[in-house]
Every structure is written in C-alpha cells, then in structure tokens.
Amino acid sequence: MTTYLLKSGILLFIFYLIYRLWLENEKMFLFNRIYLLASLVFSLLIPLQLISFEPSATSKIISVQLDELAIQKNSQSFKSLAESLDLTNIILAIYVTVFLVLIIRFLLNLFSLYNKVLRSEVQFVKGEKIILINEPILPHSFWNAIFINKQEFKNDRIPSELIAHEKAHLDQKHTLDILFIEFLQIIFWFNPLVILYKRAIKLNHEFLADAVVNNQFREVTKYQSLLLEIASNKTNIILASNINYLITKKRFIMMTKKESPARIFLKVCSIGIITSLLLFVFSCKDNPEESNTKKQNKIEKSSVGIEEKSTLPDEDDTVRSLAGLEIKPEFPGGIEEFYKFVGKNYQAPEEEGLKGKVYITFIVEKDGSLSDFKVLRDIGYGTGEEAVRVLKLSPNWLPGTINNKPVRTLYSLPITIQSPD
Structure with a gap:
C-alpha cells in the first residue's frame, strides 16, 4: 500500500506540474478538462500495473525484504512487531474517522440540495x-x-448571461466532474494534491462556461463588468457550479486570449509522449534475477566492514522486485504468525551485554518449503546458526505465483537481539 501511494502521489504531482506550467494558460479548455480527469485516473491505475512491461528472465527468484524482528534475551518480547502493529492500528483509526466525517459531510451537502428542490418552487424556462x-443566493447549478x-427571478433581474453560464455547466455535465473529485477527496483526504486538482477542475469549468457565454452574446466587456459586480458576493455552494467561483484576473485574461493552433497541436503531442513514457516507466518490472544480485552484493559487502547503514537492502529495489509477484508467499496464518513463530522458538545466548543484528536469507521454494539458508551477518555466539535452526522448523508456506505459476522467492530477515529493559 505504501508503494502504491508513493507511486500514485508522484504521478499526480508530475501531471499537475505539467498542467500548471504547460497547459493551464492555453485556450484549450476542453482538452484541459479531459487531461485533468484522465491524469487522476491514470495516476491511480498505473501503479496497480494492470498493464506491465516485464524484462525476460531465464530464472525468476523474487526478493522480499521482511520487517525487522526484535527479540529480547528472554525470547518473550517482540517489541518491534507490537509497536508496528499499534502504529498501524492508530493510523487506520485516524483514516477511518476522517473518512467517515467526510462521507457524512458529503451526504449532508447532497441532502441540502435535494431538500431545496423539494421545498422550492420549480419552473421550466426554455426547457431548463x-x-x-x-x-x-447567486445563480448556481x-x-x-x-x-x-x-x-x-420574479422581478426579471437575473441577466441572461448568468442563465447561459449555468446552462453551460449543465449541458457539459460538470456536476459529474465535481462528484468524481469529491469522491476521490474523501478516499485520499490525506493527499493535498487532490485539493489542487479540485481547484483546477472547477476553474476550468468556469473557463468553459465563460467561453459559451461569450460565443453566444459576443459582448466580452459587458460580461466582465457583470462578473465584477457580483465578485464581492461570497456565497459558495460546495457541490454546485457557481458563477462566483475564483473570479480572478486570469479568468478575464482567458476570455480575450488568442488561440494558437500550432502551439496547441505541439502541446497535445508532447502530452501524449510524456504520458506514454510515464506509463512505460511506472509499469516496467525489474529483472528479478538482476535485482537479487544487487541485494546479495550489498549485504555481502556489509559483512567485511561497510557501515551498518549500508547492510540493509535498498527499499526501492525490494519494492520493484516484489512488484513481479501476483501472490506473495504466505506463512500459515499470515506474516504476523511467522514473526511470532520465530520469536517463540529463537533462543538468544545468555552472554552478558550481547546485542546486535543477525541478517539471514532463505528461499521459499515452489512447493512452499524453505531452503538455501544463508547467514549474511551475525554477532557471534551461535546467533546466526540459531536463526537457521528456527527457520528449518518452519512449516511449508503457500508459494508465491506469477502468471498463476509458483516461483521461488528469496526472503531477507533481519533479527535484532536486544538486552532486557
């Protein structure tokens, strides 16, 4: 999940930056609307690797880096695991709480609009x-x-331009865009980029509606004066398309900006190229064999004097390797049960003041058995051999799969030996 959020966040940032620097100031409003919506969908789907480009490999061994397991000498305290689980629960509780609050607010806003329709007079003017x-209130749709x-309305004081503006919002189905971005904001409330997209989409809606009004009435100056008259009105309907949204100098400039077909064509082509490159980069899977070699080299170097910081496998390499798996290997009962199994069976030496880290790798074979145990680093006194002994006691795992076929999976397990508190 962390990898998915990181990748989707990077894509959202890249697409939004392209929009702000390359597209926003161009009079290509319909393309920009499609771009903003498509970039949101793209950013959320590409990290799922529904489409993937995988380098050929004669032998697939996928690498997985497990979380560090801390064991005290009495072999009964699994501190790091407990703290990790507690933190996960806290984060999940916060997320669900905010999610529910936003859902309730969204439903209340919908009910407010629905209630207005029920208790208000309804008329049809020219089919609207x-x-x-x-x-x-200001006119909104x-x-x-x-x-x-x-x-x-009864006193005939609503300018025709305002009605045309709101009619443009309805004809172009802007409500669907707003509901879509509101839905995403509820799910990804922790990502500020979604708010930036929401603002950009709503402002683009105003550009589109302004263009319709100016094409219909051909009086840009008069329309701008009308907008200035109502600019001080702060009424804002959260889910509605509202003519008072972001009345800025940029909006007036866009009304009189001249189109450049050649520049627009160039920018549309460049967006297609950039999107294709991003699709390839974020959908490409590393060669698992090559990634494993990098990991082994890093770890083996650490045992001959490299600083401790460099002994852990590179997290990005691990994520890219793991991305090749459709189903990860699973210890009976789940990974938490595996940690408990190791912690329960591992007998740390009683040597006074002994503490440090043991680093061991093993392979989950296609039949789920464990093999090829390698102690890449230990702290002496049989700490590495004890880790191998415990792993050999493990029951068979459910093997990992690629294309519905079982594959060998290399696991790396760091074990920290701690002194009792």
Whole structure:
C-alpha cells in the first residue's frame, strides 16, 4: 500500500506540474478538462500495473525484504512487531474517522440540495429546470437544475448571461466532474494534491462556461463588468457550479486570449509522449534475477566492514522486485504468525551485554518449503546458526505465483537481539 501511494502521489504531482506550467494558460479548455480527469485516473491505475512491461528472465527468484524482528534475551518480547502493529492500528483509526466525517459531510451537502428542490418552487424556462430559492443566493447549478433567487427571478433581474453560464455547466455535465473529485477527496483526504486538482477542475469549468457565454452574446466587456459586480458576493455552494467561483484576473485574461493552433497541436503531442513514457516507466518490472544480485552484493559487502547503514537492502529495489509477484508467499496464518513463530522458538545466548543484528536469507521454494539458508551477518555466539535452526522448523508456506505459476522467492530477515529493559 505504501508503494502504491508513493507511486500514485508522484504521478499526480508530475501531471499537475505539467498542467500548471504547460497547459493551464492555453485556450484549450476542453482538452484541459479531459487531461485533468484522465491524469487522476491514470495516476491511480498505473501503479496497480494492470498493464506491465516485464524484462525476460531465464530464472525468476523474487526478493522480499521482511520487517525487522526484535527479540529480547528472554525470547518473550517482540517489541518491534507490537509497536508496528499499534502504529498501524492508530493510523487506520485516524483514516477511518476522517473518512467517515467526510462521507457524512458529503451526504449532508447532497441532502441540502435535494431538500431545496423539494421545498422550492420549480419552473421550466426554455426547457431548463429552474429552482426558485427564497434565500439570497447567486445563480448556481447542480445535476439538471439551475438554482436562482426567487424574488430576483420574479422581478426579471437575473441577466441572461448568468442563465447561459449555468446552462453551460449543465449541458457539459460538470456536476459529474465535481462528484468524481469529491469522491476521490474523501478516499485520499490525506493527499493535498487532490485539493489542487479540485481547484483546477472547477476553474476550468468556469473557463468553459465563460467561453459559451461569450460565443453566444459576443459582448466580452459587458460580461466582465457583470462578473465584477457580483465578485464581492461570497456565497459558495460546495457541490454546485457557481458563477462566483475564483473570479480572478486570469479568468478575464482567458476570455480575450488568442488561440494558437500550432502551439496547441505541439502541446497535445508532447502530452501524449510524456504520458506514454510515464506509463512505460511506472509499469516496467525489474529483472528479478538482476535485482537479487544487487541485494546479495550489498549485504555481502556489509559483512567485511561497510557501515551498518549500508547492510540493509535498498527499499526501492525490494519494492520493484516484489512488484513481479501476483501472490506473495504466505506463512500459515499470515506474516504476523511467522514473526511470532520465530520469536517463540529463537533462543538468544545468555552472554552478558550481547546485542546486535543477525541478517539471514532463505528461499521459499515452489512447493512452499524453505531452503538455501544463508547467514549474511551475525554477532557471534551461535546467533546466526540459531536463526537457521528456527527457520528449518518452519512449516511449508503457500508459494508465491506469477502468471498463476509458483516461483521461488528469496526472503531477507533481519533479527535484532536486544538486552532486557
């Protein structure tokens, strides 16, 4: 999950940066709308590697780096595992709490709009559904209706340009975009990039609606003056398309900006090339055999004097190797049970002041048995041999698979020997 969130976050940032620097100031509003929505979908799907490019390998041995297991000399305290599980539960509880709050807020906003429709007068003007609201509001639209202040509508004080603006939102189905980004914001509430996308999408909606109004009335200056008159009104409907959203200098500039077909063509082609490259880079799987060689070299070097920091396998290499697995090998009962199994059976030496790290690798074979135990580092007094003894007691695992075929999987297990507190 961490790898997925990291990759999707990187993609979201790249696509958003491209939009801000390369696309936002161009008068290509429809393409920009498609780009923003597609980049969101792309960023969330590419890390799943539904499409993948895998280098050929004659022999596949996938590498998996296990979390560190801390064992005290009494062999009864599994501190690192407990702390890890506690932290995971806390993070999950926070996520679920915020998620539920956002869901409730979203449903309340929907109910508020629905309630307005139920208790308000409805009229149809030129085929458009008009909801007449008693409260002082600016015209805004949602789903298939335009919401307008009843008194101003009866007194014929609603400019035609405002009605045309909201009608453009309805005709172009902008509500679907808003609901989509609201849904993503609820799920990925911890990612600030989603908020930036939401702002960009809503502003682009205004560009699109402004273009429709100006094409229809051909009075840009008059329309800009109208917007300035209502710019001080702070009314904002969260789920609605609202004419008062982000009335800025940039919005006025875009109304009078000249199109350059050649520049637009160049930018559209460049976006296609960049997207293809990102798809290839983030969908490409490393050669597992090559990745394993890198890991072994790093670990073996550590045993002859390299600093302790360099003894652990590189996390990025591990993630790329693990990405080749469709199903990871599994200890009976899950990985937590494996940690408990090792902790229960491992007998640390009673040598006074003995502490440090044991590093061992083993292979989960295609039949689930464990083999090829290698102690890459220990702290003496039989600590490495004891780790091998315990792993040989392990029951068979469920093997990992690629393309529904079992594969050999190399596991790396760091064990830290601690003194009792």
